[in-house]
Amino acid sequence: MPTPYIALDKLDKRYPDHHAVKSIDLDIDAGEFIAIMGPSGCGKSTTLRLIAGLDEPTGGEIRIGGDSMRGVPAFQRNTPMVWQSLALFPFLTVAENVAFPLRMQKVGAAERRKRALDWLDRLGLAGMAERNIAQLSGGQRQRVAIARALVTEPSVLLLDEPLSALDAHLRVRMQTELSRLHRELGITFVYVTHAQSEAFALADRIVIMSEGHIQQVGRPQDVYRAPANAFVAEFMGMNNLIRGEVRGGADGQLEIGSALGDFRVPADAARPEGSRGDFVIAADRIALAADIEGPGIAGTVLGLEFVGSTQTVFVEIEGGTEFRVQKQQHEIEALDLVPGRRVKLSWDSRHAWLLPQAA
Amino acid sequence: MNRPLATRLSRLAQYGFLGALFLFIATPMLVIVVFSFDANRFPTIPWGGFSLEWHRAILDDPMIRDAFVNSVLVGLGTAIASTVLGFAAAYIDFRYRFQLKLPFVLLVAVPPAVPATILGMAMLAFLSRLGLFGRLETIMACHVAIATSFSMAIIRLRLNDLSRDLEPAAWNLGASPAAALIHVVLPFCKPALIASFFLSAAVSFDEFLIAWFVGGVHETLPVRILNLLQGQVNPKINAVGTVVLVVSVALVLLAQRFTGVRAGRRNPTS
Known part of the structure; x- marks a missing residue:
C-alpha cells in the first residue's frame, strides 16, 4: 500500500x-x-x-x-x-x-x-x-x-x-x-x-x-x-429509492416488504427480520412493458425528457411515488410511450442494491 | 432635417442656459487671466494692450518666488504622504474586519468636513504646544490630514473593483502577502494612486486658511496673494493668480485623467 x-x-x-x-x-x-x-x-x-x-x-x-x-x-x-x-x-x-x-x-x-x-x-x-x-x-x-x-x-x-x-x-x-x-x-x-x-x-x-x-x-x-x-x-439522480423493511431471507437474497409490494434483493449480510431494508434500482435497469397483466408494479407515464441518446421516462406508481426509467429512443417508440399510458415496471432482482446499514 | 420649432427653441434654451452657467463660473477667472496680460497698471477697461510686464515682475519678486517654491514643496510632500497613507487606510478597510472599523474610517474621512477656520485654529494651538509652529513640515502635516481622506476615497473606490480572489490567487501561486501587495494590489491600484497624487497636490496647492494659520513666516502662494492684496492694489496679483489657476487646473485634469471615469475601459476581473 x-x-x-x-x-x-x-x-x-x-x-x-x-x-x-x-x-x-x-x-x-x-x-x-x-x-x-x-x-x-x-x-x-x-x-x-x-x-x-x-x-x-x-x-x-x-x-x-x-x-x-x-x-x-x-x-x-x-x-x-x-x-x-x-x-x-x-x-x-x-x-x-x-x-x-x-x-x-x-x-x-x-x-x-x-x-x-x-x-x-x-x-x-x-x-x-x-x-x-x-x-x-x-x-x-x-x-x-x-x-x-x-x-x-x-x-x-x-x-x-x-x-x-x-x-x-x-x-x-x-x-x-x-x-x-x-x-x-x-x-x-x-x-x-x-x-x-x-x-x-x-x-x-x-x-x-x-x-x-x-x-x-x-x-x-x-x-x-x-x-x-x-x-x-x-444525489446521483438516476436511482430509484424504495424504502422497506426486511421480512425474511433465503438463498443469498432478502425479502423486502414495502408500500409498493414485496421485493427480493441480493443480501449483503444477514439482517434481522423487521430491520430497515432500503434499496435502490438504477434507472437503466428497469424494464417497461405495455402488458399490464404481467409481474411487476404498474404505473402511469408522466412525461419524457431527452438526455442525449436516451430518454428518461417519468412513471408515477399508485400512491404517488415517482420512478425514473432510462430507455433508448427506439424502445420508447416501440412501446408508444406517451404521457397517460399505463405501463408495467419490473427488474432483475440481482440488480437491486440494498443500502448498507448505517454504521 | 426639419425639427419642430418648439424642439429647436428648447435645444437653444438648454445650450443657452448651459453656456450662461459656464460663463458665470468662468468669467471671474477669465478676467484675472486677461488682465494679467494688461499693460495698464490698474485693471480697467479699456484694455491697455498686451504685456508680459507683470508676469516678469512676479519672477523678479523674491517673496513670490519663495512662496511658489514653498507651495511646490508642501504640495509634493502632501501628495506623497497622503497617497501612501490613503492607500494604507483604503487597504485596511478593504482587507480587514475589525471592531472599531467605523470610527477608523470616519477618522480618516472627516477632516475636510470640519470648517477650515476651526481646523486651522486647532492645528495652530496643538502644533505650537509641540513646538512645531511655523515650519513647512507643519503646513504639510495639516494638508496631509485633509488630503488623505480624498486619497482614501479614490483608492478605496478602485479596490472595490479588485476581485476578492485576486490576492489569495497570488498567495496560491507563491507570492508572500508582501509580494502580493507589491505585485498585485499596487499595480491594480496604479491609476487611482496617480490620481490621488495629483488631487492631493491640488488640494495642498490651493489651500489658504490653514497654511496662513500655521505657516508663520513661511508663506505659500495663496498666503502671499492675500498679503499682496492687503497692501496696495498690485497688478502682480493677476499674474500670480493666473499661475495658481494654471497649476491647479493642470493638477485636477491630471487627476481626472487617472481616476478611470472614462467609459468602456473596465477590466473584467470578477
Whole structure:
C-alpha cells in the first residue's frame, strides 16, 4: 500500500456562523484524479481551500507528500489552484500572467518567459502571449489560468469548479483537455465540482460530500451502482429509492416488504427480520412493458425528457411515488410511450442494491 | 432635417442656459487671466494692450518666488504622504474586519468636513504646544490630514473593483502577502494612486486658511496673494493668480485623467 500523497486527517473547519467541514478523513494517491462533489454549501470548496492553505483548519491535519502542512502558509505549499473566477491578473499580459509564479520564485526574466511561452504553446495559445486578458474568449482565459497553475510543474493541481463559467460545448472540450493533461503530467488532480457529468468523465475516484461530511468515496461506477446511503443514491439522480423493511431471507437474497409490494434483493449480510431494508434500482435497469397483466408494479407515464441518446421516462406508481426509467429512443417508440399510458415496471432482482446499514 | 420649432427653441434654451452657467463660473477667472496680460497698471477697461510686464515682475519678486517654491514643496510632500497613507487606510478597510472599523474610517474621512477656520485654529494651538509652529513640515502635516481622506476615497473606490480572489490567487501561486501587495494590489491600484497624487497636490496647492494659520513666516502662494492684496492694489496679483489657476487646473485634469471615469475601459476581473 503506497502512502497517500495528500492525507486529510480529521480535518475540521468551523466558521463563526457555519460548520463547513466536519472532521473528514481522506487519502489521495499520487497521480490520482479525484473529484469532490456535492450540493452547494457541502464543504467541498472549503476542503480545497484548506488543502491550498487559503484557510486555516480549526481541527485535524493535512499532510502533503508526508509533510504536515500545519503552519505552512499558502505561498510555500506549491498547490496551485484553478479558480472558478479564474482570478487572472487584469493588468498583466497573457504571458506575464503565466510567468507570475516563476517571477515569485525569482526565476530570471528570459527563462520565465521561455517557460511561459512553452506552456501557452502546449495549451494551444501560441501567439496570444502579448494580449490583454480582456481580449481573450472565455475558453482562452480558462487555458491561461491552467497554464499559470502548471507553469511551476507542481505535483498537485487543485481545480475549483473550473468549467462552470463555460458554454456547454466548450466545457466538453476542456474536459478532454484536462484529461489529456492529467495523463501526460501524471500529477495529482483534485477537482471540485457540482456537475456529475464532469466528475464521471474525469475522475478516478469520486468523493461525495454533504453538510460537511464525506458520504462516500469510490470509483464512479461504484458510487453510481452501489451508493452508500440514501443521500448518495438521490444525489446521483438516476436511482430509484424504495424504502422497506426486511421480512425474511433465503438463498443469498432478502425479502423486502414495502408500500409498493414485496421485493427480493441480493443480501449483503444477514439482517434481522423487521430491520430497515432500503434499496435502490438504477434507472437503466428497469424494464417497461405495455402488458399490464404481467409481474411487476404498474404505473402511469408522466412525461419524457431527452438526455442525449436516451430518454428518461417519468412513471408515477399508485400512491404517488415517482420512478425514473432510462430507455433508448427506439424502445420508447416501440412501446408508444406517451404521457397517460399505463405501463408495467419490473427488474432483475440481482440488480437491486440494498443500502448498507448505517454504521 | 426639419425639427419642430418648439424642439429647436428648447435645444437653444438648454445650450443657452448651459453656456450662461459656464460663463458665470468662468468669467471671474477669465478676467484675472486677461488682465494679467494688461499693460495698464490698474485693471480697467479699456484694455491697455498686451504685456508680459507683470508676469516678469512676479519672477523678479523674491517673496513670490519663495512662496511658489514653498507651495511646490508642501504640495509634493502632501501628495506623497497622503497617497501612501490613503492607500494604507483604503487597504485596511478593504482587507480587514475589525471592531472599531467605523470610527477608523470616519477618522480618516472627516477632516475636510470640519470648517477650515476651526481646523486651522486647532492645528495652530496643538502644533505650537509641540513646538512645531511655523515650519513647512507643519503646513504639510495639516494638508496631509485633509488630503488623505480624498486619497482614501479614490483608492478605496478602485479596490472595490479588485476581485476578492485576486490576492489569495497570488498567495496560491507563491507570492508572500508582501509580494502580493507589491505585485498585485499596487499595480491594480496604479491609476487611482496617480490620481490621488495629483488631487492631493491640488488640494495642498490651493489651500489658504490653514497654511496662513500655521505657516508663520513661511508663506505659500495663496498666503502671499492675500498679503499682496492687503497692501496696495498690485497688478502682480493677476499674474500670480493666473499661475495658481494654471497649476491647479493642470493638477485636477491630471487627476481626472487617472481616476478611470472614462467609459468602456473596465477590466473584467470578477
